[in-house]
Amino acid sequence: MGSQIEICPSILPADFSRLGEELKMLEEAGADRIHWDVMDGNFVPNLTVGQDVVASCRKSVDIPFEAHLMVEDPDLLAPLYIEAGCDLVMLHAESTRHLDRSLNRVLELGAKAGVTINPATPVENVKHVLHLVDQVLIMSVNPGFGGQKYLPSQETKIERVRSWILEQDFEIDIEVDGGISASTIAQATVAGANVFVAGSAIFSHPDGPQSAISELRETASVAQ
Numbered sequence: 362m363g364s365q366i367e368i369c370p371s372i373l374p375a376d377f378s379r380l381g382e383e384l385k386m387l388e389e390a391g392a393d394r395i396h397w398d399v400m401d402g403n404f405v406p407n408l409t410v411g412q413d414v415v416a417s418c419r420k421s422v423d424i425p426f427e428a429h430l431m432v433e434d435p436d437l438l439a440p441l442y443i444e445a446g447c448d449l450v451m452l453h454a455e456s457t458r459h460l461d462r463s464l465n466r467v468l469e470l471g472a473k474a475g476v477t478i479n480p481a482t483p484v485e486n487v488k489h490v491l492h493l494v495d496q497v498l499i500m501s502v503n504p505g506f507g508g509q510k511y512l513p514s515q516e517t518k519i520e521r522v523r524s525w526i527l528e529q530d531f532e533i534d535i536e537v538d539g540g541i542s543a544s545t546i547a548q549a550t551v552a553g554a555n556v557f558v559a560g561s562a563i564f565s566h567p568d569g570p571q572s573a574i575s576e577l578r579e580t581a582s583v584a585q
């Protein structure tokens with residue numbers, strides 16, 4: 362954990378009528394993890410997959426599942442996605458009144474925990490839970506949809522989190538999510554990120570997901 366480059370395809374652009382096959386394709390294309398974008402239609406103006414869909418796909422691949430919970434009630438839903446087979450569950454700091462307690466609940470259930478912040482949320486909001494998390498996810502778009510433009514303004518947050526991790530000698534991944542492509546991944550890497558979510562850049566790459574994932578990984582590795 363902490364500095365290895367990892368590429369995590371988002372399920373958002375996938376063909377939901379054959380999700381298991383799509384995940385298998387992504388695993389064979391070199392994906393390090395599957396990024397489940399869980400949206401409840403309230404925390405974000407979009408609705409995606411329930412825990413039963415995740416559970417039904419668990420046996421399709423061996424790579425880890427991470428759940429990005431964009432939901433109003435993460436204390437209710439996090440246990441369901443852990444039960445469904447998610448290895449890492451990321452909570453939005455904006456979605457729970459007691460972030461420390463909510464993250465501890467994830468840990469008590471045996472999963473890894475991550476904290477996520479939206480573009481308008483100060484990076485200081487994650488500072489006092491770094492001792493609890495395996496990953497900090499910095500949103501580089503406003504959550505809810507794929508295919509949006511990367512926000513370079515978020516790079517100062519990545520830099521701050523990286524400095525805190527170094528200061529305290531934590532082993533924590535910094536993930537960036539939103540608008541990541543071959544033309545934005547280098548600057549996010551230079552800022553200090555090492556894990557990258559990509560949806561449209563992988564699914565709409567003219568040469569297919571394997572080329573897309575390799576290109577993203579190579580571009581980030583050169584920039585690191």
Ligand code: DX5
Pocket residue numbers: 371373396398429502503504505506507508509538539540541558559560561562
């Ligand atoms: C947005 C999601 C992202 C998004 C990424 O709310 O959290 O994971 O699907 O899609 P792209 O890579 O197309 O921006």
Ligand code: ZN
Pocket residue numbers: 371396397398429538558
């Ligand atoms: Zn996401």
